[in-house]
Amino acid sequence: NTRPQPYRHWTIDDFEIGRKLGQGKFGHVYLAREKQSGYIIALKVLYKEEINSMAVERQLRREVEIQSSLRHTNILRLFGYFDDETRVFLILEYASKGELFEELQLKKRFMESVAAKYVTQLAQALLYLHHKRVIHRDIKPENLLLGLRGELKIADFGWSVKTDVQESRRSTLCGTLDYLPPEMIEGKKHDVSADLWSLGVLLYEMICGKPPFEDAENSQETCRRIVNVDISYPDFVSKEARDLIQKLLQYKSAHRIPLRQVLEHPLIKRYEHLNKSK
């Protein structure tokens, strides 16, 4: 069955709608089947009256433009989009193993070999993104999905930007601060190394079961701990894992270990034989 073609003018009648898969920031996502090809996709539905602010509309256009231009096994595909009088529809790749976040909640924390596998896949996706001069800026378990073979897929490009548009973060981020690097907390200019910081936070959370700067108390406390890079490690964390996390969670963005060196790090090399695509 041929994959849905982006250039076609789709309408909702081209699809059979299945169960609700969940909801992203601004809309609901449904399992759907394209009638003519039988192809299974995820259909993200956004209501136009909710996309009334210019900022949200601009962000949506950016998400669609960026994500539809990307082709990488660890990045969720956006095949196309269409609209009717009241709604906008995004035709997205269906990730059959759901959200990484769910798996992390279920398993509490991952073995270091599993965390190393996900970091390898994420680093390869980020290398591709940064080569295309795209910063994701919102790498966290909620935005990571799992494909048929358990491979990680970055989704939700709502906060991504093309780096030639250097912008400090004006609009406040909805959701957790846990993953924000100091420079974004401080509203300074940020570049692709913002994603390196988030990779470090994710690696810590996968191995330890919670993010390094999480503070149930309040966001000021979380921000203080981020800008002070105030981290402590449970004793089950290996020295290689501590070393890689510490090399990613550097206050100065220029001091963060580059992605190519992440892929050569002892923690990653140690499990490489497990992660070679079977």
Ligand SMILES: CC(=O)NC[C@@H]1CCN(c2c(Cl)cnc3[nH]c(-c4cn(C)nc4C)nc23)C1
């Ligand atoms: C990043 C993001 O937008 N997350 C919110 C949306 C929730 C469902 N979305 C899915 C999207 Cl956009 C694509 N594929 C998915 N697969 C699933 C899923 C599969 N299982 C077994 N359980 C679930 C859940 N969900 C999706 C994304």
